[in-house]
Amino acid sequence: MSAHAITAKSRVTPGMKGGGGPHPQETPPAEDGVGGTGPRETWNPTKGWAAGPLTAIVVVSLLIAGFFLAYAIIIL
Numbered sequence: 001m002s003a004h005a006i007t008a009k010s011r012v013t014p015g016m017k018g019g020g021g022p023h024p025q026e027t028p029p030a031e032d033g034v035g036g037t038g039p040r041e042t043w044n045p046t047k048g049w050a051a052g053p054l055t056a057i058v059v060v061s062l063l064i065a066g067f068f069l070a071y072a073i074i075i076l
Helices: 050-076
Strands: none
Touching: none
């Protein structure tokens, strides 16, 4: 083996410009993705939280906070 470094020949790929990327005319257009591929859902519009579940969450949160406050007062 020789101690000389092996240098590769630079290849030019057809359809590529000097920087290595394709020409703008050869680039396919960007895809839109899959958003909006299904039917429009007009039969079930979102209206936010219902009053019942929201009230239950607030009441349970207040009970838990009251429990920890009472526990802290008893310990001190």
